[in-house]
Amino acid sequence: MKLKVIAFIAVMLCVIIVSCQSEAEQEYKRYYGSGTLVYKAKCQNCHGEKGEGLSNLIPPLTDTAYLKKNKAQLACFVKYGIKETITTINGKAYEGAMPANVDMPAIDIAEVLTYIGNSFGNKMGTITVDEVNADLEKCK
Amino acid sequence: MKKFAGLILIILAFAACKFNDADKPRLPIMGNRDAVTKTVNGKQVTDTVYQTIPDFKFVNQYGDSITQKSLKGDIYVADFFFTTCPSICPIMHRNMLTVYNEFKNVPDFKIISHTIDPKHDSVAVMKKYADKLGITGNSWWLLQGNKEQTYDLGQKNYLVAIKQDDGTPGGYVHQGWFVLVDKQKRIRGYYDGTDEKQVAKMIGDIKILRAEVNTEIAQ
Numbered sequence: 001m002k003l004k005v006i007a008f009i010a011v012m013l014c015v016i017i018v019s020c021q022s023e024a025e026q027e028y029k030r031y032y033g034s035g036t037l038v039y040k041a042k043c044q045n046c047h048g049e050k051g052e053g054l055s056n057l058i059p060p061l062t063d064t065a066y067l068k069k070n071k072a073q074l075a076c077f078v079k080y081g082i083k084e085t086i087t088t089i090n091g092k093a094y095e096g097a098m099p100a101n102v103d104m105p106a107i108d109i110a111e112v113l114t115y116i117g118n119s120f121g122n123k124m125g126t127i128t129v130d131e132v133n134a135d136l137e138k139c140k
Numbered sequence: 141m142k143k144f145a146g147l148i149l150i151i152l153a154f155a156a157c158k159f160n161d162a163d164k165p166r167l168p169i170m171g172n173r174d175a176v177t178k179t180v181n182g183k184q185v186t187d188t189v190y191q192t193i194p195d196f197k198f199v200n201q202y203g204d205s206i207t208q209k210s211l212k213g214d215i216y217v218a219d220f221f222f223t224t225c226p227s228i229c230p231i232m233h234r235n236m237l238t239v240y241n242e243f244k245n246v247p248d249f250k251i252i253s254h255t256i257d258p259k260h261d262s263v264a265v266m267k268k269y270a271d272k273l274g275i276t277g278n279s280w281w282l283l284q285g286n287k288e289q290t291y292d293l294g295q296k297n298y299l300v301a302i303k304q305d306d307g308t309p310g311g312y313v314h315q316g317w318f319v320l321v322d323k324q325k326r327i328r329g330y331y332d333g334t335d336e337k338q339v340a341k342m343i344g345d346i347k348i349l350r351a352e353v354n355t356e357i358a359q
Contacts, residue, residue: 046230056272099226
């Protein structure tokens with residue numbers, strides 16, 4: 001009897017863990033899928049289909065270390081753009097300006113960041129809308 | 141009856157083969173044209189006069205004066221852009237770089253990119269843009285000059301739309317056309333510079349045009 005209960009609880013736990021995991025997985029897929037579309041519409045012209053950038057004019061989105069280090073800044077970059085500052089990506093200096101997207105909803109920002117954060121060799125997992133909202137509060 | 145049909149089929153097939161083989165690929169001549177009638181040896185003949193790109197005077201990224209004379213004997217591709225363009229120009233020039241790399245060592249081919257924002261895009265700004273884009277030498281010129289002359293040339297001669305409009309991102313409306321011009325300054329092709337496939341076709345067409353010896357083309 002006792003064994004049966006334990007077995008039952010164990011099975012239930014497994015079911016819960018699996019379903020939770022798949023929910024997170026599903027959220028990731030949703031973010032990533034929609035992010036692809038935002039990227040195509042708003043970023044691909046400059047940063048390229050493979051995130052390769054354009055010569056020394058526009059930086060690629062392949063500098064995994066840079067993106068990780070500046071993770072909390074990325075939402076601000078997308079929403080408010082980047083003024084002519086010098087950014088070093090993959091060891092090269094870039095100083096062009098990136099346009100702002102002041103009207104872009106936080107969810108779109110989260111989606112596009114999830115897309116670039118998990119494409120072009122990057123692996124940052126889901127960047128949620130809650131994280132984006134928190135990061136946007138702190139933009140300079 | 142059946143035999144007869146078979147014969148016709150064979151003849152047709154032959155005709156098609158022959159036709160193909162006599163007909164090297166040729167590019168059409170585009171733009172406006174005029175029929176001019178004149179009298180030669182007492183006979184009336186009608187000639188087609190094709191529109192050509194008129195002379196102009198601009199300055200390239202090195203500060204050199206550039207006129208039609210500088211392009212004498214060259215096939216060239218022209219486009220219109222500005223260095224701060226946030227929309228289609230990066231795509232156009234990403235694609236144009238492919239064209240540049242394909243033909244940069246060819247003596248009779250050039251690319252000219254006219255800025256439609258000459259106030260911001262000074263010679264120094266254009267030089268910096270060229271350096272960052274990674275272009276050197278004299279096969280791709282970034283041309284800067286009188287704004288009216290640039291707009292006129294675009295609208296009346298290359299027949300592409302350009303207009304200043306503070307409502308669009310970057311402040312200018314323009315389309316991403318690449319215009320292919322032959323050694324006689326006639327327009328031979330329009331390609332959407334934002335479309336990789338059309339740009340690939342243009343690269344093929346440039347090769348056809350370079351191989352064209354006899355410039356009198358039957359229309």
